Amino acid sequence: MNDKIQIVSIFPNLLGTYGDGGNLMALQHIAALHGIETTVTEVAPGESIPSDGDLYILGGGEDTAQVAAAQALREDGTLSAVAADGIAVLAICAGYQLLGHEFPDSDGKPAPGVGILDVKTDRLPARAVGELLVQPTAQIDGTPLLNEPLTGFENHAGATHVGPGSQPLAHIVPADVKIDFDPVLTLNWNATLDGQAAVGIGNGDGTEGATSNRTIGTYLHGPCLARNPELAELLLGWAAGRKLEPIREPEVEELRKVRLTAAANYDKTTQTQR
Amino acid sequence: MGVVVQAKGLNQTIRACSSSRVTHLSKLDGVSEKVPFRTRSAVAAGRLAAKTSQRLGKGEGMVVGGKVALRLSPKAMTDLAGDRVEVLVSSTNGKTSTTRLLATAVSQTGPVATQPTGANMNDGILWALANGPVGAPAILEVDEAYLPGVVSATHPKIIIFGNLSRDQLDRMNEVAILARKWRTMLAANPDITVVANADDPIVAYAAEDASNVVWVGAGQVWTSDSSVCPGCGALLARDGSIWHCTGCDRIRPKTTWELDWTAGDQGQSGTGFAIGPDGTRYSLEGLQLPGRFNASNATLALAACDQLDLDLNKAVELMNTVTAVSGRFATVKVGELTIRLLLAKNPAGWSELVDIMPPAPTPVIITINSNAADGRDPSWLWDVPFEHLRGRTVIATGDRRHDLAVRLRHAGVDFVVVEDPYAPNAQLPPGARELDVIDCAATYSAFHELRTRADRELASSRPGRDQREQGVV
Numbered sequence: 001m002n003d004k005i006q007i008v009s010i011f012p013n014l015l016g017t018y019g020d021g022g023n024l025m026a027l028q029h030i031a032a033l034h035g036i037e038t039t040v041t042e043v044a045p046g047e048s049i050p051s052d053g054d055l056y057i058l059g060g061g062e063d064t065a066q067v068a069a070a071q072a073l074r075e076d077g078t079l080s081a082v083a084a085d086g087i088a089v090l091a092i093c094a095g096y097q098l099l100g101h102e103f104p105d106s107d108g109k110p111a112p113g114v115g116i117l118d119v120k121t122d123r124l125p126a127r128a129v130g131e132l133l134v135q136p137t138a139q140i141d142g143t144p145l146l147n148e149p150l151t152g153f154e155n156h157a158g159a160t161h162v163g164p165g166s167q168p169l170a171h172i173v174p175a176d177v178k179i180d181f182d183p184v185l186t187l188n189w190n191a192t193l194d195g196q197a198a199v200g201i202g203n204g205d206g207t208e209g210a211t212s213n214r215t216i217g218t219y220l221h222g223p224c225l226a227r228n229p230e231l232a233e234l235l236l237g238w239a240a241g242r243k244l245e246p247i248r249e250p251e252v253e254e255l256r257k258v259r260l261t262a263a264a265n266y267d268k269t270t271q272t273q274r
Numbered sequence: 275m276g277v278v279v280q281a282k283g284l285n286q287t288i289r290a291c292s293s294s295r296v297t298h299l300s301k302l303d304g305v306s307e308k309v310p311f312r313t314r315s316a317v318a319a320g321r322l323a324a325k326t327s328q329r330l331g332k333g334e335g336m337v338v339g340g341k342v343a344l345r346l347s348p349k350a351m352t353d354l355a356g357d358r359v360e361v362l363v364s365s366t367n368g369k370t371s372t373t374r375l376l377a378t379a380v381s382q383t384g385p386v387a388t389q390p391t392g393a394n395m396n397d398g399i400l401w402a403l404a405n406g407p408v409g410a411p412a413i414l415e416v417d418e419a420y421l422p423g424v425v426s427a428t429h430p431k432i433i434i435f436g437n438l439s440r441d442q443l444d445r446m447n448e449v450a451i452l453a454r455k456w457r458t459m460l461a462a463n464p465d466i467t468v469v470a471n472a473d474d475p476i477v478a479y480a481a482e483d484a485s486n487v488v489w490v491g492a493g494q495v496w497t498s499d500s501s502v503c504p505g506c507g508a509l510l511a512r513d514g515s516i517w518h519c520t521g522c523d524r525i526r527p528k529t530t531w532e533l534d535w536t537a538g539d540q541g542q543s544g545t546g547f548a549i550g551p552d553g554t555r556y557s558l559e560g561l562q563l564p565g566r567f568n569a570s571n572a573t574l575a576l577a578a579c580d581q582l583d584l585d586l587n588k589a590v591e592l593m594n595t596v597t598a599v600s601g602r603f604a605t606v607k608v609g610e611l612t613i614r615l616l617l618a619k620n621p622a623g624w625s626e627l628v629d630i631m632p633p634a635p636t637p638v639i640i641t642i643n644s645n646a647a648d649g650r651d652p653s654w655l656w657d658v659p660f661e662h663l664r665g666r667t668v669i670a671t672g673d674r675r676h677d678l679a680v681r682l683r684h685a686g687v688d689f690v691v692v693e694d695p696y697a698p699n700a701q702l703p704p705g706a707r708e709l710d711v712i713d714c715a716a717t718y719s720a721f722h723e724l725r726t727r728a729d730r731e732l733a734s735s736r737p738g739r740d741q742r743e744q745g746v747v
Contacts (some may be wrong), residue, residue, distance in 0.1 A: 013498075014501070014502060014509075018656050019653030019655065019656035021496055021657060022657075022684075024655065025685075029683075062448040062450050062451075062502075063450075064450065064506075064507035065502050065507060066503065067507065068508070095380070129650075130650070131650075153651040153653060221653050222651075223653055227679070227680075251676065251680050254676050254679055255676040255677060259676075
């Protein structure tokens with residue numbers, strides 16, 4: 001048990017577009033609800049990554065920044081080492097891509113990644129922009145990592161291929177899925193994606209995100225942790241060394257309800273709510 | 275037409291551009307004889323569509339009119355522009371206000387064609403050219419993503435680049451990509467003079483290779499979208515307002531114009547001077563548009579006036595007459611409340627608006643939508659320093675009020691979520707109803723919904739008067 005944790009925010013000025021600072025705020029806020037004290041270390045490029053962090057986070061960013069960040073992380077080496085030791089890492093969008101083996105640079109040529117996740121990213125035929133609604137499918141020893149649907153917004157051009165060394169975090173939920181809100185939020189969904197319109201693109205093959213060990217990469221912005229407290233509690237639980245019982249705040253539940261309903265009614269062809 | 279209580283300072287020149295006037299003209303009037311027949315007919319058809327749209331109460335008809343005309347005559351923008359487009363203004367924030375300040379200043383030489391509202395995509399631009407005074411010089415604002423297309427269609431003499439920061443990322447992609455497109459555009463149009471804000475490294479990157487650049491130290495408060503050099507990807511360092519790249523030799527360009535701004539105390543307005551190339555200090559104290567960002571807009575406009583060889587003292591005098599611009603900072607009555615309308619559509623804009631709001635505990639209304647014009651992803655709410663609003667209660671409304679509520683919860687700001695705060699029975703925080711005027715910051719589409727609603731209510735409270743005959747803009 002460790003009720004004082006250190007969160008390391010990696011290169012927030014390189015990888016911090018799309019409201020990603022919100023994930024750090026959400027971690028601090030949700031940790032406080034669980035009585036966990038947090039300290040935050042923000043690392044700028046050129047500075048070395050501390051090896052004594054309990055949770056490392058990386059956000060999205062533009063292509064030039066992404067290449068610079070990947071290079072700095074490979075030269076530093078600390079993030080790969082702590083991730084291999086089973087320390088929690090969360091990476092969003094560009095951060096997710098650069099944790100893999102390779103990703104496209106601004107000219108579309110493959111740039112080397114950090115290699116923490118067994119994923120490779122090339123380009124989607126068209127940019128993926130819109131609501132993303134996914135059902136978590138990742139498991140550890142037969143136990144689901146997460147249970148509640150994940151909601152967010154994606155804005156990327158990457159097609160990410162998950163290799164055998166990692167597993168997809170989730171699967172894209174088909175459009176028109178039925179959502180029950182009572183007594184708890186569940187998706188009434190039989191996992192057949194064939195031929196159905198789906199809410200979002202994610203990795204591009206019907207899956208979304210990737211995880212191995214205690215590293216999670218995802219395309220979910222929103223910010224991801226503000227809209228999905230279960231994921232924040234999973235990461236904070238790993239960092240604190242204890243399982244956190246869910247604490248749900250009414251305005252977050254209301255937001256999730258509204259977003260899930262909107263996503264299930266989202267028409268990808270017209271980009272409007274039906 | 276937007277009806278704004280404080281429309282008294284607007285000059286007649288700009289009024290003459292409003293589409294409500296020209297709809298009274300006969301079909302082909304108001305377009306120069308030199309314009310090809312196909313485009314003149316297309317404009318006539320557009321007018322018919324615009325008039326129908328107005329009659330149906332679907333809005334001002336400008337976008338519809340422009341759309342119809344462009345469909346019938348794809349070269350209409352080039353035909354109508356001729357060689358009279360003096361200045362295009364593009365910027366993430368402030369383009370509507372800068373355009374209005376500049377158009378008003380330029381009116382010292384006679385009538386000007388400009389947009390009566392912030393319609394700044396192809397349709398709105400076309401309509402401003404079709405309906406402005408015949409042959410008059412045009413001063414137009416242009417959406418950042420549409421700028422390259424509009425430049426090649428209209429061949430402007432000058433372009434103003436104010437600032438580039440994250441806004442509608444779902445549509446604009448990333449700011450560095452946009453800056454690269456602007457570079458390509460300037461390389462293809464070497465005759466254009468660029469008036470550019472040297473304090474914004476992304477703008478500086480976009481303009482640096484142009485053959486004629488007037489660098490203006492117009493200031494930059496929001497630096498989070500320019501921490502990395504858009505040219506080489508290395509980190510930028512800042513020493514006061516002077517930025518430089520740590521990886522290449524890029525540095526803030528030497529300026530010929532400069533804004534000298536002194537902030538006021540909390541809730542008090544500051545004062546500014548625009549300093550010209552010869553050291554002349556033009557006082558911006560008389561500007562009625564509030565805040566540092568409007569002094570910055572005025573400085574850019576004045577630098578453009580200098581390029582146009584105008585009387586700069588007269589230009590300042592005219593800019594001082596501008597009050598509300600397309601409803602921005604206007605005081606309007608909506609339902610049970612009288613509100614001051616603030617357009618707040620992205621973190622950079624927000625970071626300056628917080629300073630002009632009255633101090634806590636005065637409550638404020640915040641309206642967040644995520645329609646196409648707002649950006650469909652409101653994640654940017656997490657980049658706004660809402661923590662500065664602590665000590666007061668925010669009335670959270672708009673389609674994305676629940677996203678705002680979660681953000682405010684995390685920021686430690688008290689809030690109430692209200693679907694329609696203007697309804698008679700709305701549950702508002704104590705003191706809100708007693709305020710003479712309550713500040714309402716709204717995203718783009720929410721802002722326009724409020725203006726429309728205020729207009730409609732004003733019109734219905736004054737039976738017997740044609741809404742279109744009232745105050746314009």
